[in-house]
Structure formats: C-alpha cells, structure tokens
Amino acid sequence: MATPNLDFSSDNAAGVAPEIMAALAAAASGRAGAYGADAWTEKLQRAFSDLFGRDVLVMPVVTGTAANCLALATATPSHGAMLCHRTSHVNEDECGAASVFAHGGKIVPVDGPLGKIDPSLLKAAIATMPRGVVHRSQAASVTLTQATECGTTYKLAEIAALASIAREASLCLHMDGARFGNAVASLRMKPSDITWKAGVDVLSFGATKGGAMGAEALVFFDPAQVRDAEFRRKQAGHLLSKMRYVSAQLLAYVADDLWLRLCGHANDMARRLAEGLGNLPGASLAYPVEANEIFVKLPLGVIARLKAAGARFYEWEWALAEGADSMLVRLVTAFDTRETDVEGFLAAARNH
Ligand SMILES: Cc1ncc(COP(=O)(O)O)c(C=O)c1O
Secondary structure (H helix, E strand, O other): OOOOOOEOOOHHHOOOOHHHHHHHHHHOOOOOOOOOOOHHHHHHHHHHHHHHOOOOEEEEEOOHHHHHHHHHHHHOOOOEEEEEEOOOHHHHOOOOHHHHHOOOOEEEEEOOHHHOOOHHHHHHHHHOOOOOOOOOOEEEEEEEEOOOOOOOOOOHHHHHHHHHHHHHOOOEEEEEEOOHHHHHHHHOOOOOOOOHHHOOOEEEEEOOOOOOOOOEEEEEOOHHHHHHHHHHHHHOOOOOOOOHHHHHHHHHHHHHHHHHHHHHHHHHHHHHHHHHHHOOOOOEEOOOOOOOEEEEEEEHHHHHHHHHOOOEOEEOOOOOOOOOOEEEEEEEOOOOOOHHHHHHHHHHHHOO
C-alpha cells in the first residue's frame, strides 16, 4: 500500500495536474507573439466565452491577489470603498493590496455567518457612506468569495440577494473565485448561473489551487471596464511577456471539464476526511464542508498525536483561551489527495 501523504496544509502545497504539465510542454517550443498576442491567449477568449455562455474578456494573471486587486481597483476610485466579508482574503490576507491598487480606496469588512456576507449588514454598511458626503468614502464595489474562506458555498439565492443590493446602490459586484471550481463542482450549477446571470460583474477565476502551476484569470462580464483594466494590469507588472504559458494552463484546466473533475475529487476527499474527523470523540466541525476546506475543532491530544505522526495542517487560532482543551484547525484537500492519504490521516488521529 502507498505511504500516506499527511500534508493537508494547503491546496497550494499540491503539485501540478499531469494534463496541465502536458499542455505546458506542448506550448514550450516554437515562436509565439509576446504580451498576449499568441494563439493560446486568443483561444482562451473563445474557450471562456463558451464556458460562460456569453462573450467575456479574459485577462490571465499569475496570482489570485493580483486578480482580486485589479478587479476591485478597476471599479473603485481612490475615494471609494470596497465591501467584503471580514474573513475574506482581500481583508485578512492580502496586506491591504486592494487599497494600494485603488490608490487609497478603503476596504470595509462586513460580517455574516459561515463566511458569507449578511445582506442586512451589507445594506447597513452601505448606508454609513451617504452619496455625496465628502467626509465619507463612497461605496464602490462589493466582493464575495466563492467558495468562502470557511469552506462553504454561496447558494444562488444568496448571490442574487447581495447582487440586488449592489445593483440598487450602483456598486460593482466582484467574485473572488480562487476556489471557483470547488464551488461549481459542489453546487453542480453552470458557471453562468452563479456569476453574470446572478449579477456578478467580474470574476477572479482561480486555477492554481485547482491543479495549475500558476494561473488565474480575470473574467470581465462587462467589457466596458476592460480598457482601463488592461492599463492597470501593465502598471501592476502582470502583463506577462510569455503569456502563452499562463493561457496554455488555463485552456488545459477548462478543457473537457478537467477543472470540475479535479475540484470535484478534492471536494470528495474533503467530505470523507470531515466525516472521519467529525466522528472522533471531542471533535466538532466548525462549518459544513461544502468545498475542499475543513475547519474542525480537535482535542489537543489528537493534534499532538497527528503532529508526532508528521501530519501537516494549520492551527487556526492565534492564542488559546486558558484551560482550553481543543483547538480549531484547518485542513485542505487537493486534486491529488488520495483515499490512502485520508485514511492515513484518520488512522493517525485515532491512534490505530
Ligand atoms: C480565497 C482566496 N482568494 C485569493 C487568494 C490569493 O491567491 P494568491 O496567493 O495566488 O495571491 C487566496 C489564496 O490563498 C485565497 O484563498
């Protein structure tokens, strides 16, 4: 039996899907136009337009942070505000980059259960920024993360509710889809239904966490914004001279639904792992597991045992309350997680 790999620290710790490596190898020889004037990038526009069922404009970049920031900055002036969930990557894990890209635009966190923005709290936050009051930042954009940073997914009605608030206030609606494939595979819905048809204006479409080497795509459903975004991408250092290699990864990722197979597999492995962990004495899942991330409170003894066995995962609490006997941890599965890895992790947790 294969030795289990007990590294559940991140989907970024995973390698590259063979189909994507093969596409890179196939693109490796010969001449191609620089800065996106190549056959792969041209084909990408068609492939993503087919995927989303309408003409879209796709801009390949290489980090999710760049995709998010370029999308938000395009819609947010320096006196504007970008509303996001408190736990969002934009708010907590991008070092304020969205504000830098938006030349001072303010990041405004909004709360809500399960990693999802609460519509009434979004309305209340917008109301604190009356239009035309020069002392206040002016609400300009809303970003929601699909799948969320809690490993849950926004359902169609939840997206539509936030979109209607955004539309009413003339705000741009952005979706951080670093794990969009996990969300689509989990919800079993068409990409179009949970994006532009539900009111999303621009999407950060992630592929890196799903199995690419390093490829993200900014997808604009409103071509009117694109001219400006192209200049911003250049200024940000994300107009790649050899763009064909990012485009080739994205093309392979979406070809023949590879992305949905890779992300669907990661989701299945997460569900299996969550079931096993949830049944451990003293353990409790913090959120429903609807994508490839698991947040679970584990007894400290189990955590120590897992670490001794060489398991890797993130401890999700900065400091433990005095006398606490358990801790919230995060585990992430990926396209290459095997059943053996899940079983090995559970065996180490159970100590047999
Ligand atoms: C939800 C979410 N958005 C965006 C990102 C940013 O990706 P990158 O690290 O490529 O900048 C991440 C990365 O962890 C993420 O989890």
